[in-house]
Amino acid sequence: AGVTLSLPRRAEIVAIAARYDLLIIEDNPYGLLGFESDPRPALRSLDAEHVIYLGSFSKTFAPGLRVGWVFAPMAVRDKLVLASEAQILCPPPLSQLVVAEYLSSQPWLEQVKAFRELYRERRDACLDALTALMPADVTWTRPEGGFYVWMTLPEGLDAKAMQPRAVHARVAYVPGIGFYADGQGTRHLRLSYCFPEPDRIREGVRRLAGVIADERELRQTFLGLAGPQGVARTGGSQPNGQAGGPTADMR
Ligand SMILES: Cc1ncc(COP(=O)(O)O)c(C=O)c1O
Known part of the structure; x- marks a missing residue:
């Protein structure tokens, strides 16, 4: 908490994962909430093969909706779909509809700037x-x-x-x-x-x-x-x- 990974270290970490064929889990719910500059690039944007990206609407919209998202390499994504179905069948459609409506009808990036x-x-x-x-x-x-x-x-x-x-x-x-x-x-x-x-x-x-x-x-x-x-x-x-x-x- 309270520390932001610098750009050179991001590149180094991604390079290590690529060299040793490791998967990184990038849990990044605060990524858009930087104070000093534009958001630093996500590790996922530097390497799509070795990073599983976890996003959330809890910090920028509403925690109670319990809606987030995952960007993952295809093989992992299939497994995640199975795991999700086994655990919860389906995230609540009403919550997903609220988020979809919010993203399509509200100036959410402007709101993030205000936050x-x-x-x-x-x-x-x-x-x-x-x-x-x-x-x-x-x-x-x-x-x-x-x-x-x-x-x-x-x-x-x-x-x-x-x-x-x-x-x-x-x-x-x-x-x-x-x-x-x-x-x-x-x-x-x-x-x-x-x-x-x-x-x-x-x-x-x-x-x-x-x-x-x-x-x-x-x-x-x-x-x-x-x-x-x-x-x-x-x-x-x-x-x-x-x-x-x-x-x-x-x-
Ligand atoms: C680093 C980190 N990841 C994930 C979460 C939880 O996100 P969600 O509400 O989408 O489960 C939090 C919330 O406190 C967090 O600090």
Whole structure:
């Protein structure tokens, strides 16, 4: 989350797949929602033989319709049709008709552009609040598109263990461990800025900063963990120098 694959790396990955005859699954529901430039070319557009492309209307139209699409090499496509028929027989025709009508009668590309502006504003609100409110040894990505910021907690904190405290403060995130198959990611968490308006995003970040401060204090008290080390930040964030903020609790 929060990272966009660069053009040279796209070409390299496709070249590796072609060299070793591998199939790539390109799961790309946020591909049209870039903030900085026109969408980067899909891997599928660079190599139709080695890429299975997954698209979705969940992020640009309506998640509740549960309609998406697949571009796949013919041999895979036949298998997918069989698998789909075995699992669900047929995606709901009413949902498909709604999507077909939307695409044929609405200026959907213009709407996607409007969504990009909306999400850019929310991304900026989230990044500004993080810069202002987080202690210096919390870091995060600066997303160039999509819905999420990927955050790294200071050494010794565990996003999953901290989650009940966050829920109690009524601020939500997804612990990073859910994005790995092997138990990594304990210090990471995913923040979503897509739905709340900027004021609520700032309030959410303020609460999260309090949750991190409380969690750190608890761990220091019982486990003797070190305080903030002034670790350099990513994402263009600046040390906040905030008196009385979470860093001030680390004595
Ligand atoms: C990377 C990624 N792929 C797929 C999906 C789900 O898409 P859909 O609603 O079409 O199942 C999501 C939604 O959160 C996502 O983040």
